[in-house]
């Protein structure tokens with residue numbers, strides 16, 4: 502029996518945050534469609550969750566929802582959390598930042614479609630600031646050492662989350678690679694280092710062959726593609 506079951510759509514968007522970690526630690530897990538739980542059973546599972554991803558832990562027969570909670574849980578299980586209090590808190594903060602960026606880049610889960618003007622304003626101001634924020638965090642902590650990670654000299658959930666955020670974004674929208682390079686060159690390098698870790702590389706290659714450039718899906722992805730050009 503697998504150790505975990507991950508319920509998500511056939512898209513990288515929030516699912517890859519969890520999946521990259523599961524892959525990196527060689528956890529045994531099964532992928533299931535989000536529709537097996539969402540929306541009909543969302544309130545019936547133990548620890549109900551409003552929306553995918555859902556992570557089921559077989560040994561405890563427990564479900565977890567909310568991507569940051571799932572990642573922190575796995576981080577503790579697999580020793581991917583910084584030991585010191587500041588680092589531990591920053592790891593959670595980094596994942597929450599990622600979730601904010603996901604919310605912003607999808608205009609609140611597609612509540613409103615992007616127009617060229619609003620997109621450019623977001624891209625060259627707020628998104629650029631987000632990138633700089635990750636870069637500064639790394640420079641204040643792990644990037645002091647050559648080949649270091651975001652928060653220190655060892656890999657943590659913060660690196661998995663950063664790569665799941667920006668690595669995926671750049672893969673799906675290569676035009677944004679320039680933005681990351683200009684605003685956060687060390688983060689760009691970090692994403693490459695994480696994406697080339699053997700298990701992650703194998704997984705991403707397979708996923709990208711199957712899903713192409715797919716990002717978050719739906720009309721909001723179409724709208725993003727239109728404005729990014």
Ligand SMILES: N[C@@H](CCC(=O)N[C@@H](CS)C(=O)NCC(=O)O)C(=O)O
Pocket residue numbers: 514515551552553554566567568569600610
């Ligand atoms: N804060 C939640 C957001 C979950 C979420 O918005 N999931 C998306 C897919 S990435 C979804 O299917 N939402 C449907 C809904 O909210 O009803 C998390 O981090 O897991």
